[in-house]
Amino acid sequence: MPVRRIAIVGGGPSGALCGERLASAGFEVTLFDEHLAWEKPCGGGLTHKALLNYPFLLNGPESKKLIQQIELISPNGRRAHLCLDHPIVIYSRAVLNGLLLDRAERAGCRIIHSRVGSVDVSGESPSFTSENAIQHADFLILASGARSSFFPATRALEPADLEMTLGYFVPSSADAIQVKFVRGLQGYIWSFPRCDHLSVGICGSLNRHTSRELHQHLAQFMHEERISADGARFYSHVLPSPRAHTLASRRVAGHNWALIGDAAGWVDPITGEGLYYALRSGELLAESLISGQPETYPHRVRDDFSADLEVAAHIARTFYHGRFLGGSVTTRMIQFIDRSTTFSKLIGDLFCGAQNYTSLKRRLWSQFATSLAEVLDSIFRPVKSSPRPSPEDA
16 A cells, blocks of 8 residues: 555654655645654754754754864763864754754645544554544654653663663853763763853763762762752653664564654764654655655665674773773873874864764774874873073063
């Protein structure tokens, strides 16, 4: 049966972009969301690869902040600065979601501010409840987040595949992103500067850390960095942070349904970047449906980015808990950044999305001798003494 009527549950970046692309191609698209443009608790950063694929996010008139400086802080307080070759663009999520929903509506997508209650994909055509009635479509797209209750014919993400986030929207300003690693924490603390406030928060594995533990780490960071919570708004949320075998084996599509964005679990398990994968998965599903081959969607995603995220998931535990040269991996990383321009460039490319994980190990080893030489040179380079003032200068 040809697919013409498409229902999307969830109006975040993945659902909105997918709806825009499908409506532009002539499909009858209806998007259901109970929140629409809301202030989701996350950094809101868009990396270089996102801006390359979706240049309207950089060139449009909407409020945003361009950041090219990142300060990294080790568990013992050592600091290093990254100067990015490509800026990270930071949006308020309310602004970003509103922008994408407006584009979808202009393309012809019908948007309904309503909660979806239940989903049934057992028949030839999927059905669901919304606005106190049973709705029908030819194909159902679920873009309703990591903890959505709508996971037909697949399993929900387990606690080990999720992370807890909590933090504050702080009425303050800054010109650099801050990221602090904490000993024993599978996650990190962040401060992302937006146009009119900071998003300051912490994330940690849902099955390893408690909200009380995260609160304590965040409070200490804000005290050390002199970030006041006066007038701030508290937030908390659960986001995906998938394990490798979850990415490899979880079913994300059936004959009349598919998952995109956070619902599919596509988030970088090291950096936490999710916006690019939300947008790209929505686009790849739209391309599959437009071509009349929805069954190709999982293969398109794997070829495009999910295989790379599996590599990241294998690296994540070593990154957060591993040891290197007698210290934690994160501490050594920050020390190398501070003393090696070669290594600093590599990590900068990783943070801004210009370096993938599949080729990261090869690049690390090919540049290791140069990076180590730069580190040793900075350690043993003699300190130049200041010249003594001449009689004329005295």
